[in-house]
Amino acid sequence: MSSTSPPIVRTVAELRARVGAWRAAGERVGFTPTMGALHEGHLSLVRLAKAKAARAVVSIFVNPTQFAPHEDFAAYPRNEARDAELLASVGCDLIYAPTAAEMYPPGFATTVTVAGVSEPLDGAARPGHFAGVATVVTKLILQCGPDVAVFGEKDYQQLLVIRRLVADLDIPVEILGAPIARASDGVALSSRNAYLTEAERPIAAELHGALAAAVEALRAGRPVAEAEVRAAARLSAAGFARVDYVEVRGAGDLARLGPGPIRPPARVLGAAVLGKTRLIDNLAV
Numbered sequence: 351m352s353s354t355s356p357p358i359v360r361t362v363a364e365l366r367a368r369v370g371a372w373r374a375a376g377e378r379v380g381f382t383p384t385m386g387a388l389h390e391g392h393l394s395l396v397r398l399a400k401a402k403a404a405r406a407v408v409s410i411f412v413n414p415t416q417f418a419p420h421e422d423f424a425a426y427p428r429n430e431a432r433d434a435e436l437l438a439s440v441g442c443d444l445i446y447a448p449t450a451a452e453m454y455p456p457g458f459a460t461t462v463t464v465a466g467v468s469e470p471l472d473g474a475a476r477p478g479h480f481a482g483v484a485t486v487v488t489k490l491i492l493q494c495g496p497d498v499a500v501f502g503e504k505d506y507q508q509l510l511v512i513r514r515l516v517a518d519l520d521i522p523v524e525i526l527g528a529p530i531a532r533a534s535d536g537v538a539l540s541s542r543n544a545y546l547t548e549a550e551r552p553i554a555a556e557l558h559g560a561l562a563a564a565v566e567a568l569r570a571g572r573p574v575a576e577a578e579v580r581a582a583a584r585l586s587a588a589g590f591a592r593v594d595y596v597e598v599r600g601a602g603d604l605a606r607l608g609p610g611p612i613r614p615p616a617r618v619l620g621a622a623v624l625g626k627t628r629l630i631d632n633l634a635v
């Protein structure tokens with residue numbers, strides 16, 4: 351790991367000064383918004399940004415507006431020093447870590463809501479979540495002004511919401527989706543995996559297992575409804591306390607498919623709660 355951590359700026363003015371100087375020198379800028387607690391999945395996003403642009407900016411901001419009052423905002427893991435070391439190892443040029451007051455000063459009154467694609471699945475299970483995400487991502491992209499911004503496919507619905515808002519608001523940035531990074535047991539890498547106990551870990555792997563089995567069944571021509579019901583039943587039997595959804599949807603717009611056999615491109619998406627951890631995952635069909 352490199353010992354020189356990237357500089358950290360905390361204000362929009364400092365961010366714009368640094369990015370403005372790079373752009374004035376003709377350098378492309380890649381941007382990876384995160385909430386910190388970085389893992390290999392995040393680092394793969396930064397590597398992709400760095401492959402597409404001379405300069406890589408990473409934001410670290412645990413955005414309060416995308417958490418419901420009963421959710422884990424206070425408990426969400428935070429370790430800026432470790433994040434900075436990890437970012438140094440992948441050639442990040444600048445960390446933007448604004449305060450909540452910088453992002454939401456007194457009088458802040460604007461919300462970005464994206465109809466359609468943000469409504470089902472996590473939109474239904476976590477009311478208000480995507481308005482929080484859409485608002486903060488719009489602000490972060492406008493603050494940074496990158497040429498390209500990278501988001502993980504692990505949050506597949508979030509990626510589609512961001513593509514929609516960037517297109518609808520004519521924001522001049524290319525949005526890139528990056529493949530899901532997985533541990534050797536198949537579990538999608540997530541900062542929230544830190545909440546899992548040792549006993550829960552093999553159960554968590556069942557989420558990927560259940561979605562993979564659904565994909566296999568769909569490819570064999572089994573009906574959508576059957577694949578969804580079987581996957582959800584497998585999660586309940588494995589020990590998940592609550593299955594928010596397992597659904598097969600159109601890959602581009604999350605339109606409902608089925609109940610019979612599907613025509614790709616489709617995506618199977620799942621969310622379920624194990625102990626105090628809510629896990630999400632998805633696979634291409």
Ligand code: PAF
Binds near residue numbers: 416
């Ligand atoms: O995916 C995340 O970590 C967050 O939702 C994001 C995109 C950084 C917005 O807060």
